[in-house]
Amino acid sequence: MSEQDKKTPILDKRSSRRTFIKNSGLTVGGVVLGGALGSLLGKDSTKTKTVESHVHSEATAVNFNQALMYFDKVQFDTIEAAAEQIFPKTDVGPGAKELLVAYFIDHQLAGNWGLNAKEYMTGPFFPTETTALFGHQTHLNRQQIFNLGIEALNAEAQKNYDNNFAALNEDDQIAILTAFEADEVPLNGAVTSGFFFRLLKSATIEGVYADPLYGGNKNMEGWKMKNFPGHQMSYANIIEKDEFVKMDPMSLNSQHNH
Amino acid sequence: MAKKLPKTDIVLAGVGWTGGIIAAELTRKGYKVVGLERGKERKTEDYLMVHDELRYQQRNEMMQDLSKETLTLRHDRSKRALPYRQHGSFLIGDGVGGSGEHWNGLTYRFFPYDFEIYTKTVERYGKDKIPADMPLQDWGITYDELVPYFEKFETMAGISGEANPHPEVPEVKYPTAPLKETPSMKMFREASKNLGYHPYIAPAATLSESYTNPDGISRGACQYCGFCERFGCEYGAKASPVVTVLPVAKETGNFEVRTHCVVRKVLHTNGKATGVLYVDTRTGEEYIQEADVVVVSAYVLNNIRILLNSKLGRPYDPETGTGVIGKNYAYQMTSAASTGFFKDKEFNLYAGTGALAGVLDDFNGDNFDHTDLNFIHGGNIALGHYGKRPISNNSVPKGTPGWGKEFKDESIFWANRSLSVGSQGSVMPNKENYIDLDPTYKDQFGDPLIRMTFNYKDNERNQQKYIREITTKILEEMGADMITTPGDQGDWDTTKYQTTHNTGGVIMGADPETSALNNYLQMWDCENVFVPGANAFPHNSGMNPTGTVGALAYRAAEGIEKYLKNGGSLV
Numbered sequence: 001m002s003e004q005d006k007k008t009p010i011l012d013k014r015s016s017r018r019t020f021i022k023n024s025g026l027t028v029g030g031v032v033l034g035g036a037l038g039s040l041l042g043k044d045s046t047k048t049k050t051v052e053s054h055v056h057s058e059a060t061a062v063n064f065n066q067a068l069m070y071f072d073k074v075q076f077d078t079i080e081a082a083a084e085q086i087f088p089k090t091d092v093g094p095g096a097k098e099l100l101v102a103y104f105i106d107h108q109l110a111g112n113w114g115l116n117a118k119e120y121m122t123g124p125f126f127p128t129e130t131t132a133l134f135g136h137q138t139h140l141n142r143q144q145i146f147n148l149g150i151e152a153l154n155a156e157a158q159k160n161y162d163n164n165f166a167a168l169n170e171d172d173q174i175a176i177l178t179a180f181e182a183d184e185v186p187l188n189g190a191v192t193s194g195f196f197f198r199l200l201k202s203a204t205i206e207g208v209y210a211d212p213l214y215g216g217n218k219n220m221e222g223w224k225m226k227n228f229p230g231h232q233m234s235y236a237n238i239i240e241k242d243e244f245v246k247m248d249p250m251s252l253n254s255q256h257n258h
Numbered sequence: 259m260a261k262k263l264p265k266t267d268i269v270l271a272g273v274g275w276t277g278g279i280i281a282a283e284l285t286r287k288g289y290k291v292v293g294l295e296r297g298k299e300r301k302t303e304d305y306l307m308v309h310d311e312l313r314y315q316q317r318n319e320m321m322q323d324l325s326k327e328t329l330t331l332r333h334d335r336s337k338r339a340l341p342y343r344q345h346g347s348f349l350i351g352d353g354v355g356g357s358g359e360h361w362n363g364l365t366y367r368f369f370p371y372d373f374e375i376y377t378k379t380v381e382r383y384g385k386d387k388i389p390a391d392m393p394l395q396d397w398g399i400t401y402d403e404l405v406p407y408f409e410k411f412e413t414m415a416g417i418s419g420e421a422n423p424h425p426e427v428p429e430v431k432y433p434t435a436p437l438k439e440t441p442s443m444k445m446f447r448e449a450s451k452n453l454g455y456h457p458y459i460a461p462a463a464t465l466s467e468s469y470t471n472p473d474g475i476s477r478g479a480c481q482y483c484g485f486c487e488r489f490g491c492e493y494g495a496k497a498s499p500v501v502t503v504l505p506v507a508k509e510t511g512n513f514e515v516r517t518h519c520v521v522r523k524v525l526h527t528n529g530k531a532t533g534v535l536y537v538d539t540r541t542g543e544e545y546i547q548e549a550d551v552v553v554v555s556a557y558v559l560n561n562i563r564i565l566l567n568s569k570l571g572r573p574y575d576p577e578t579g580t581g582v583i584g585k586n587y588a589y590q591m592t593s594a595a596s597t598g599f600f601k602d603k604e605f606n607l608y609a610g611t612g613a614l615a616g617v618l619d620d621f622n623g624d625n626f627d628h629t630d631l632n633f634i635h636g637g638n639i640a641l642g643h644y645g646k647r648p649i650s651n652n653s654v655p656k657g658t659p660g661w662g663k664e665f666k667d668e669s670i671f672w673a674n675r676s677l678s679v680g681s682q683g684s685v686m687p688n689k690e691n692y693i694d695l696d697p698t699y700k701d702q703f704g705d706p707l708i709r710m711t712f713n714y715k716d717n718e719r720n721q722q723k724y725i726r727e728i729t730t731k732i733l734e735e736m737g738a739d740m741i742t743t744p745g746d747q748g749d750w751d752t753t754k755y756q757t758t759h760n761t762g763g764v765i766m767g768a769d770p771e772t773s774a775l776n777n778y779l780q781m782w783d784c785e786n787v788f789v790p791g792a793n794a795f796p797h798n799s800g801m802n803p804t805g806t807v808g809a810l811a812y813r814a815a816e817g818i819e820k821y822l823k824n825g826g827s828l829v
Contacts, residue, residue: 085661085662086661087666088662088663088666090663090666090667091667092666112317113317116325116343116344118324118325119324119325119344120324120325120328120341120343120344121325122341122699122700124698126340129340130340132753133333133749133750134340134752135342135753136343136344137340137341137343181660181661201660201661205649205652209311209647209648209649210311210312210316210649211310211312213310214312222648223648226648226674227674228608228648228673229608230309232309232483233483234481234483235482235483235606235609235610236438236479236480236482238606239438239606239609239610239614239643240440241441241606244604244674245606252307252309252310255306255307255309256307
C-alpha cells in the first residue's frame with residue numbers, strides 16, 4: 001500500500017477530483033468535450049463500492065506480477081544484479097532490485113518491445129557498416145540481444161572470477177559492466193557489447209520510473225525519490241508557484257479504478 | 259484487381275491538420291470529401307490512460323508502425339542508406355488527426371523575411387552571401403498575402419498568446435490570453451531583458467482559457483498536466499484536428515473518413531489525376547477512389563513518397579540540380595541548447611504543457627545583422643516548461659558518470675533543479691540534401707521506401723556556434739551555478755530525438771522550373787493535385803512550423819474551391 005493510500009482514503013481523493021471537474025470551468029457537453037471528461041463524470045456515480053473493496057484487498061495482496069514471462073532463473077538473476085549496479089540502492093532510496101526492475105525488463109522482453117514488433121526488421125542488414133548515429137542495424141531482436149548479452153556477462157564473470165555474474169561482488173560486477181559499455185567484450189558480429197549495455201541501461205531507467213502498472217517502480221518509490229507526482233489531473237494551481245510543491249504520487253491504477 | 263468506387267469531389271490521402279482543414283472548408287461549401295487515413299480513428303476518450311511516459315514517449319504509442327513502412331537514411335551520396343528501423347530523430351505520427359494530435363502546440367507565423375528569403379538576403383547582403391550549393395528560393399507568396407490565412411488558423415485553434423515585442427516582427431493579436439508564466443520563465447524573461455533581448459510568452463494551441471471558435475466548437479482550458487507533446491490531450495484543451503476541424507466536417511454530412519486505408523499511389527493520365535489507389539489493411543482489399551481533386555495530405559515524408567511512387571512530377575536530380583520532387587529537404591537543429599543547474603532552487607518541473615515557453619527572436623530570421631557572420635538566418639531561443647517526466651529527465655552536470663551510485667543520486671538531486679535554454683535552429687536548403695526512392699528497401703506492399711540524404715552543412719554548424727553562446731549567456735544571467743554548454747554540431751544523429759519539423763521535398767514557388775507547387779499548393783505538373791503541408795517549405799525557419807502549415811492549408815482549401823469552380827492552373 002502506498003503512502004498516499006495510507007493517508008487519504010481513495011473516496012476523499014475521488015470527491016476532490018469531482019470538485020475539480022465541476023470548478024474548472026470546462027465546457028463539458030460541447031461538440032467535442034463530451035470526450036474523456038464526459039465519461040469520467042458518467043462513471044463517477046456508479047463505481048463507489050468497487051473502489052472501496054479495492055482499498056481493503058490491497059493491504060494483504062500478493063504481488064502476482066512477480067513471476068517470469070521470458071527469462072530463465074539464471075538470466076533473471078544476472079539482469080537483476082546488473083540493473084542494481086546501474087541504478088543501485090543509496091541513501092537517497094531503493095535501487096533497481098527493490099524497485100522490481102528485473103521483472104519489468106522480463107515483462108517488456110516478452111512482448112512487442114522484445115520482438116521489435118513495431119520496427120522495421122526487413123533485410124538486408126549491414127551491422128558492421130554503420131556508426132552509432134544510425135542506431136539499430138542488426139537482424140537480432142531485443143530478446144536475442146539480451147540472450148547474447150547475458151551469456152557474455154556470465155562468460156566474462158566465469159573467465160575472470162570463476163563465478164556467475166550475479167554471484168560476484170560489487171566492484172567486479174562494475175568492472176565487467178564498464179568493459180561492456182566500452183565495447184571491450186566481443187559479443188557477436190551482429191551486435192556489440194556497448195549496444196547491449198545501452199539497451200540494458202535504458203530499460204533499467206524505464207523500470208525505475210515507468211508507471212507501476214508495468215511491474216517496476218514498486219509502490220511508486222522511484223517517483224517518490226524524484227518528487228514526481230505521476231498521474232495528476234491538474235497543475236493549474238501549481239504552475240505559477242515559486243515554492244516547490246511536493247505531493248503524494250498517483251498511478252494510472254487510480255484513474256482506472258476511478 | 260482493385261475495386262473501383264463511385265467518384266467523389268475530393269479525396270484526401272491523410273487526415274491530419276491539412277486534410278482536416280480542407281475537409282472542413284470544402285464540406286461546408288457542399289463538396290463531398292472522402293478522407294483516407296492509414297491509422298485508426300481517434301477521440302478524446304482514448305486519452306484516459308495518457309499519463310503514461312513508457313507507452314507514449316518511450317514506446318511511441320501514437321507513431322507510425324515502422325514494421326510496415328519507414329524510410330532509409332544516409333549523410334551523403336557516397337554512402338549506402340540504411341533503414342530508419344526505430345523512431346529516433348523525428349516521430350512520424352499516424353491515425354486520425356496525424357501529428358496534430360501529439361504536437362506541442364507552439365503556433366508561430368514564419369517571418370516576412372522567410373517568404374522572400376532570396377530577394378531579401380540579396381537586397382541586404384548581396385548575391386555572394388548565398389553559397390553556391392544553397393538553392394535558396396522565395397516562396398511565391400508574401401507574408402502580407404498570408405495574413406488572412408494565419409488569422410483563420412489562429413482563430414479556429416484559439417491560439418493563446420501575447421504580442422512578440424521584437425520591433426522587426428509584425429504584431430499579432432491572439433484570440434485568447436497567454437498561458438501562465440512560471441517562475442523559471444520569469445527568470446528567463448528578466449535575464450533576457452537585462453541582456454537587451456525581447457522575450458515573450460510563446461503563442462500556444464493549448465488554451466489558456468475556455469474558448470468557443472467561429473465554428474461553435476467549445477474547448478476548456480489547459481490543466482498543465484505535464485503530458486502533452488507525444489501525448490494526446492484528455493481535455494481537448496490542446497487544439498487538434500479531432501477536437502476542431504474534423505467535427506465540423508462530419509457535421510455537414512459530406513465527409514467520410516475511411517481509417518486503416520493506406521494510399522499507395524495517385525493515379526493519373528495525361529497530366530491529370532483520376533483518383534488514388536489504396537489498400538484497406540483490415541480486409542487486405544485494394545480500391546480505386548476516383549475524384550475530381552486529389553489532395554496529398556499525409557505527413558511531409560509520406561507526401562513525397564506518394565508522389566515519387568506515383569511517378570507524378572519530375573524527381574529531383576542532385577547531380578544537375580534539376581527536377582523538383584524531393585528537392586530542398588530541410589530540417590531543424592536543436593544542438594545549441596545549454597543546461598543550467600541551480601543548487602538552491604527547486605522548480606515544479608513535473609508541471610507544464612507542450613506550448614508553455616518563454617521565447618525570443620533576437621537571433622532568428624534576419625532580425626540581426628549577418629554582415630560579418632558566416633551564416634544566414636538563425637533560430638528562436640526558448641525556455642520551455644513542457645513538463646519533465648522521470649524516465650527522460652536525467653540531466654546531470656558535465657563529468658557525472660552515466661550510471662551507478664553517483665549518476666543515480668545526482669540525476670535525482672538535479673531533476674527539479676535544472677533548466678534548459680534551447681534553440682530551434684533553421685536549416686537552409688542544400689543541393690545535396692534531398693529525397694529520392696531507395697533502390698533496395700521496400701514497404702509492406704513491395705513499394706520502394708524513400709531515401710533521405712541529409713546532413714548539417716556549414717551554414718547550420720556556424721549558426722549553432724553563434725547561438726549556443728547566447729543560450730549560455732542567458733543562463734549565466736539567470737544565475738545558474740553550473741552550466742553545461744553544448745559542443746559543436748556534429749553529423750546528424752538519426753537516433754536521438756531532435757524535432758519532427760521535417761520540411762521541403764514538394765516545394766512551392768513562383769517558377770515551375772524550380773518548384774513543384776504554385777502558391778495555392780497546386781501541382782504545376784498536375785492541376786487537380788494539391789499537396790499541402792510543410793513539404794511546401796522551400797527552406798525551414800527557426801521556429802515551429804504548424805502555424806505556417808495551417809495557414810497554407812487554408813490557402814490550399816481556397817485554391818481547391820477555385821479549381822472546382824473554374825478549372826485550370828490557378829496561377
